[in-house]
Amino acid sequence: MTVMEAFGARLRRAMDERGPLCVGIDPHASLLAEWGLNDDVAGLERFSRTVVEAVADRVAVLKPQSAFFERFGSRGVAVLEKSVQEARAAGALVVMDAKRGDIGSTMAAYAESFLHKDAPLFSDALTVSPYLGYGSLKPAVDLARESGAGLFVLALTSNQEGGEVQHAVREDGRNVGATMLAHLAAENAGEEPLGSFGAVVGATLGDLSSYDLGINGPLLAPGIGAQGATPADLPRVFGAAVRNVVPNVSRGVLLHGPDVAALRTAVDGFAAEIRTALSVS
Numbered sequence: 001m002t003v004m005e006a007f008g009a010r011l012r013r014a015m016d017e018r019g020p021l022c023v024g025i026d027p028h029a030s031l032l033a034e035w036g037l038n039d040d041v042a043g044l045e046r047f048s049r050t051v052v053e054a055v056a057d058r059v060a061v062l063k064p065q066s067a068f069f070e071r072f073g074s075r076g077v078a079v080l081e082k083s084v085q086e087a088r089a090a091g092a093l094v095v096m097d098a099k100r101g102d103i104g105s106t107m108a109a110y111a112e113s114f115l116h117k118d119a120p121l122f123s124d125a126l127t128v129s130p131y132l133g134y135g136s137l138k139p140a141v142d143l144a145r146e147s148g149a150g151l152f153v154l155a156l157t158s159n160q161e162g163g164e165v166q167h168a169v170r171e172d173g174r175n176v177g178a179t180m181l182a183h184l185a186a187e188n189a190g191e192e193p194l195g196s197f198g199a200v201v202g203a204t205l206g207d208l209s210s211y212d213l214g215i216n217g218p219l220l221a222p223g224i225g226a227q228g229a230t231p232a233d234l235p236r237v238f239g240a241a242v243r244n245v246v247p248n249v250s251r252g253v254l255l256h257g258p259d260v261a262a263l264r265t266a267v268d269g270f271a272a273e274i275r276t277a278l279s280v281s
């Protein structure tokens, strides 16, 4: 049996070769309408196919937002399966944004759904919520290691409301977000060139210098474009950890569809801005 190389190593290579940009596949009803598509499974399929065709051969990571597929029931999930498989076949890594989290015994089933190498929805990495306790994620950590997959744990999310949970201070004086980062640093200790257990840290959050972002793992950074952050913000927000940042843009790219050339131009524009921002940091 061939064992897949660890996600962190595959991601590092993809980022070095293609740049770090992650493009979201977020088929909002409003975007389907703007693309002249119906808000139905056929529209969903056309939308996702177009995004994959336009960008999967040029970005390091594609991030389908599962919610927009689940909205259509089993036929929507079938479209999601196909999109994941086509994106991976075109050379992009796929981060499934499903934000799963539950008690350990149920978490094991979520892990089987997205991280088992034979699962129809197998993805290179999965977003997970640690708010049932970081330890509840252990089945996903274990299966990810076995499959060569990765996780992105919600640590400091891009939305303002996240602060009431993530900035809450524990008895040891550390806040919850910082605690998640510390768990991830322990998970990734000694891994080269990059650990497989990443954090979600919003690009919208301003100065994060009070946090130790040196987790030796990737930092998935949503919030660029529609949520107001820009590539130029990345060095200020992430400091020395910026080399491990995977900046995500969804609507900021998708609003340029359905024209494939226009989508590619938008992606190339964000990629160039990110390159410039990182080269001066």
Ligand SMILES: O=c1ccn([C@@H]2O[C@H](COP(=O)(O)O)[C@@H](O)[C@H]2O)c(=O)[nH]1
Residues within 6 Å of the ligand: 024, 026, 065, 097, 156, 157, 158, 159, 200, 201, 202, 222, 223, 224, 225, 226, 227, 248, 249, 250, 251, 252
């Ligand atoms: O903290 C988080 C975690 C996840 N997201 C997801 O990223 C994209 C962002 O989409 P935009 O259109 O670029 O705003 C979306 O799928 C969110 O669910 C996030 O925004 N913040």
